Amino acid sequence: MKIICIGRNYVEHAQELKNEIPTEPVFFLKPDTALLPKQRDFYLPGFSSDIHHEVELVLKICKEGKNIDDKFAHRYYDEISVGIDFTARDIQQKQKEKGLPWEPAKAFDHSAPVGEFISLSKLPDLQKIDFHLDINGKTVQLGSNLLMIFSFDKIISYVSKFITLKKGDLVFTGTPKGVGQVHKGDLLEAYLENSKLLTVKVQ
Numbered sequence: 001m002k003i004i005c006i007g008r009n010y011v012e013h014a015q016e017l018k019n020e021i022p023t024e025p026v027f028f029l030k031p032d033t034a035l036l037p038k039q040r041d042f043y044l045p046g047f048s049s050d051i052h053h054e055v056e057l058v059l060k061i062c063k064e065g066k067n068i069d070d071k072f073a074h075r076y077y078d079e080i081s082v083g084i085d086f087t088a089r090d091i092q093q094k095q096k097e098k099g100l101p102w103e104p105a106k107a108f109d110h111s112a113p114v115g116e117f118i119s120l121s122k123l124p125d126l127q128k129i130d131f132h133l134d135i136n137g138k139t140v141q142l143g144s145n146l147l148m149i150f151s152f153d154k155i156i157s158y159v160s161k162f163i164t165l166k167k168g169d170l171v172f173t174g175t176p177k178g179v180g181q182v183h184k185g186d187l188l189e190a191y192l193e194n195s196k197l198l199t200v201k202v203q
Contacts, residue, residue: 001032001166001168001169001170002029002030002031002032002163002166002169002170003029003030003031003032003034003035003112003169003170003171003172004027004028004029004159004163004169004170004171004172005027005028005029005030005056005085005106005112005171005172006025006026006027006150006155006171006172006173006174007022007026007027007028007174008020008021008022008026008149008174009022009025009026009148009149009150009155009173009174009175010143010147010148010149010174010175010176010177011147011149012176012177015177021149022149024150024158025150025154025155025158025159027155027158027159028101028102028103028106028107029103029107030106030107030111030112031107033109033110034107034108034109034110034111034112035110035112035113035114036110036112036113036114036200037110040110041200041201041202041203042086042110042113042200042201042202042203043110043202043203044182044184044202044203045088045108045109047088047091047104047108048088048089048090048091048105049090050088050089050090050181051086051087051088051089051181051182052086052087052088052089052179052180052181052182053084053086053133053135053140053141053179053180053182053188054084054085054086054087054141054175054179055082055083055084055131055132055133055141055143055175055176055190056082056083056084056085056143056172056173056174056175057080057081057082057129057131057143057145057172057173057192058080058081058082058083058114058115058117058170058171058172058173059077059079059080059152059156059170059171059173060077060078060079060080060081060117060168060169060170060171061076061077061165061166061167061168061169061170061171062076062077062078062079062167063075063076063167064164064165064166064167065156065160065164065165066160066164066165067160067161068156068157068160068165069157070153070154070157071153073152073153073154073156073157073160074152074153076156076160076165077120077152077156077171078119078120078121079117079118079119079120080117080118080120080123080129080192081114081115081116081117081118081192081197081198082114082115082131082133082190082191082192082197082198083112083113083114083115083170083172083190083198084112084113084133084188084190084198084200085106085111085112085172085175086108086110086111086112086113086182087105087106087111087179088104088105088106088108089105089181091104091105092105092106112170112172113198113200114170114198115190115192115197115198116197116198118192118195118197123193127145127146128144128145128146129144129145129146129192129193130142130143130144130192130193131143131144131190131191131192131193132190132191133178133188133189133190133191134188134189134190134191135182135186135187135188135189136186136187137187140178140180141175141176141177141178141179142176142178143175143176144176145173147176148173148174149174150174152173155171155173156171159171182202183202184202184203185202185203186201186202187199187200187201187202188200188201188202
């Protein structure tokens with residue numbers, strides 16, 4: 001199982017980090033050790049002093065595929081959830097300045113908590129799936145796949161040109177604006193529509 005993450009997939013998020021708007025999907029990988037075990041707290045790592053939250057819609061791949069055409073991409077995922085792409089922003093900035101890969105800032109242990117998955121068939125409108133993140137009861141990020149630069153199907157098709165997708169792989173589809181630092185004691189709650197699918201306590 002692998003975790004594929006899409007970067008800069010919302011215009012306003014790209015702008016808040018002063019990044020260019022991409023013309024094709026930007027993706028990177030996290031290892032399976034980035035998953036946070038269920039019911040476990042997230043512990044701030046000692047190598048960073050600036051860990052940010054990035055809430056995202058997460059797709060689960062349901063069958064193997066390579067070089068998938070856009071029009072068939074919807075056949076390769078059937079469940080969705082919300083996840084948090086924890087990012088060591090200070091480490092990421094140093095890597096970017098040196099033109100180095102982002103993995104030290106993105107792929108560290110437990111940096112990808114994911115909530116309960118639900119069937120896409122249960123959602124009323126697959127073209128407008130709303131989600132949000134609350135921290136200590138206050139909403140800090142709001143998003144919808146309606147605002148994505150690249151759709152689910154475009155993401156699946158594009159990534160599959162380079163990497164074979166396998167059943168059980170997870171695809172983080174990008175974060176909306178509003179990212180920010182998390183602190184010890186914070187309670188993060190991620191919602192898909194009005195259903196809370198993920199709760200993470202920061203230690």
